[in-house]
Amino acid sequence: MRLIVALLLAAAPAAGSAHSPWDTGELSHLPIWASQAVLLAAWLLYVPGAARLRPSPGERAAFHGGMAVAGVALFGPFDDWATSSTAMHMVQHMLLMVVAAPLWVLARPLPQWRAALGRAGDWWWFPLLRAGRHPMACAALHAAAIWGWHLPGPYMAAVANNWWHVAEHASFALTAWLFWWAVLRARRGGELRAALALLFTLMHTGLLGAVLTFAQAPLYYRESRELWDQQLAGLAMWVPGGMAYLTAIAGCAYRWLARLQRGSRSTEATSWPG
Template identity: 35%
Template structure:
């Protein structure tokens, strides 16, 4: 299936009434998703980041506190997440396993790392009224908040939660439930994106074990290696399976000249290869940074080394 054929089908679907199958709350003329439970968080985060960035820059100067690169990464990631959840791709993802996989890969391995790189917690704090910021900052140090955060933000925990979300929502029972129940479907999207955001935030900014950037980068490489392995196994299982895991997922497979099983296998290939390549590419970037930091260590003079 080519990108052109996917685009052609989407244009054809936009021009025709929506089919009865599926649960997306879409406009039947355009197939754009209007679910307020998805739109509201997107708008809250987007407006909050914009307001917080403007206040921060007025206070500290443009590019300080949050860099121009981080702002660009945030809005690129935000737009990708918004399009994945609200465009006709979301509607199609309920009826085509391949589209479902594309949607969730956009969320987990493109949108989430870009927004994690932006480190949105600073601008979001600045978006609050000045009178509230100290109280909110203090609340983050409460044991009721700080201890759970310390647990989930450990690299091992973040990697495990991200992997658990990926595997759990691709079990036939939970996946089928998400196709039948809108609340569960929302929970599926939230789980994918939230655990991916946590995972990438910990790799990019987390405490790791110790304070050394080199140690943190080394841990990030290990976490990405583990993620490549287990996501690749799941993709391989989907690709090599001779039975359909979720019978209702491939309702539009025939429109692409695919059987439901072939649709599932193509989705598995997308998880196995492109997703694995993106995780591997990120690991290589961390490895480059790790090696650069190692080679940049100051060397002791020969006289001191001899002593």
């Protein structure tokens, strides 16, 4: 634990004194406006697509719920609170990664978007769907995003600069969506691989949560960031995140056992005399 804390502290770069014109004034808001436009466009495109290719009521509710959670987390009060509180910053991350992302996966909005856009988006989401066939690879990519952005240097850069802030959230959203797609939409026979990817994610996020909770000094140096605030951030990652991953592991186990039971019944039916 002390070694990990030391490595995190060593990764904090010295703060630069020079600022680019893109970092100040109206230009600094461009990435926020662009990300808002992307989220709104994805939401609005779903409406005509859903009219052409109707989703189930549960999928429709999951999509709108996920988009609402993402909107509140990224552009609501959480985004303002996150600039001065590590705990609220972590809550923002968890809303995006373990609430909005799995809701998007359960919603399966790609058919509706494709119905609205035609084949215009095939060039980017087909490769993503193929990547989703590999749960451990998606889990490793998601882990790299989580640990990379929670190093002190990248973390504080994202707090201080909107461009890095949007890049951080985009990487969390994309890798979390890929990860949850790989484990919740695992093909038949892939339940155990999905459970292994979830267990890996549970372990490394729990480790990061423990580092933040039990560190003896603040890892993210700023006047308004106290040690207790960092400890709350660690608990926010450790407890709600752990519950989400454990629930998903239980779901994988249920699907695996149900498949084995169906296979056993099929074998008995075919082997029954007469």
